[in-house]
Amino acid sequence: MPVSPAPRQPREASLAGLPAASEALPEYVPLYQQIKSLLLRSLQLGEWQPGQPIPSEHELAARYKVSQGTVRKAIDALAAENLLVRRQGKGTFVATHAEEGTRYRFLRLARDVGGPPPALDRRLLDCRRMRSSEEVARALQLAPGEPVVEVRRLLLEGERPVVLDDLWLPGAAFKGLDAAKLEQWRGPLYRLFEAEYSVRMIRAEERIRAVPASAEAAALLRLPQGTPLLQVERRSFTYGDRPVELRRGLYHTASHHYRNELS
Amino acid sequence: MPVSPAPRQPREASLAGLPAASEALPEYVPLYQQIKSLLLRSLQLGEWQPGQPIPSEHELAARYKVSQGTVRKAIDALAAENLLVRRQGKGTFVATHAEEGTRYRFLRLARDVGGPPPALDRRLLDCRRMRSSEEVARALQLAPGEPVVEVRRLLLEGERPVVLDDLWLPGAAFKGLDAAKLEQWRGPLYRLFEAEYSVRMIRAEERIRAVPASAEAAALLRLPQGTPLLQVERRSFTYGDRPVELRRGLYHTASHHYRNELS
């Protein structure tokens, strides 16, 4: 019981592994945020696997010697960031890209006319290992020339190509990833990454612009060259804000669109 | 004190004004959600104005005869939706589009190269009252032909046009809105709407696609016809999910982009 009739003091001593960053570090950190950091560390270290339950609130409260309410608040924060999923009566689970409902949760493509989500087919066009370009190295925070995996693929609705995706992954983290692996895989890419390479995408930033289809893109998407395409450039991050994927998608938005919610 | 050694039962009797909707209504609604609905109603009725503080948690707890913790949870939920803003030591305030930091919070345009947010100039091109088209009526849930206000404007960075905005508002809710009013107004449009017309935008949906610049758009944006533009179609909603604005923006994304965060 760390807090009592004694002045509240940070637990910094017992809490290594926090970023601490460069900024003026706050002298007071609420207990529940410290617990949150501990949970985050366990997640990062793989103590609990995606899809699996973490210990009960009661148990965690005992482990960290705080009240259940404090553990609760820490879990609430992580659930709000989609790192954990609470299920009443069952437990709290490590988020995964595997489940119905959260599969493709980073894909904001929608059909113009109602109906269920697109349900796109994939066609792998290319997968090769290479030395990273300047641009890719910068985006992935690698040294220029470090090995990366480059993947190109199409997403199709029926026979119609809708998205041309190029993506780059740090080679070191994805040893063994190759065309065969991708070809045989059924399901979301991010599910493959978390299951086989222990890389969990938890957050992403996108930059969107309109560009004319290059000759190459036009051919692959079977469109006239110069057709306006939505270029979606995504950087995905894993724990600790480490970028682990750069992706450039070209969306044909004649009968689809990118949807977004603002609040 | 509604909950005690008695079986927990809904307060429906004392809580009118809830949507109740069409769906199978849940037989059990947590107290804090009921309180949330009450707060929402007060907001909708204008009992507290944007930028002004709402009563303290203590006072609200007394008013609704629940514990402070329950009020707290209700406020937390509303703060998470950006309807309220908490400020430690000062109070809880009704969100507004006026403040630095939340001004233009629906505008996701960013400059490619770093630096502060765009800081765009505006140029009003047109403002007229007219009968709504089919399309606009559908989007705003009006009967076709009902009066709407149509506005067209440019956003410029220095001398360079970056965005061409067309927007439509229900005429009934915006009596007196005209070109003069818009010309003289300094600050975010949504601030004008909440200050002068009591219309508060709390949520929006956007559909984004790439389109070629029409002759008209090209001329206004000073670009070659056919230049790919980002078309951002936004529907903004006020309390009760009532749509009160349709907006179609054409963004020139040569040195700007639309940014988005996924999680």
Place this chain on the structure above:
DNA sequence: GAGTGGTCTAGACCACACT
């Protein structure tokens, strides 16, 4: 110092899922 939101606790009870 007084008032506000923010944290933390301890305990009771409820809703839900599994067995």
Place this chain on the structure above:
DNA sequence: GTGTGGTCTAGACCACTCC
């Protein structure tokens, strides 16, 4: 029934803001 998360309470104390 047992165990899980979810709600609600009451009270103590802390951090922040303004007078």
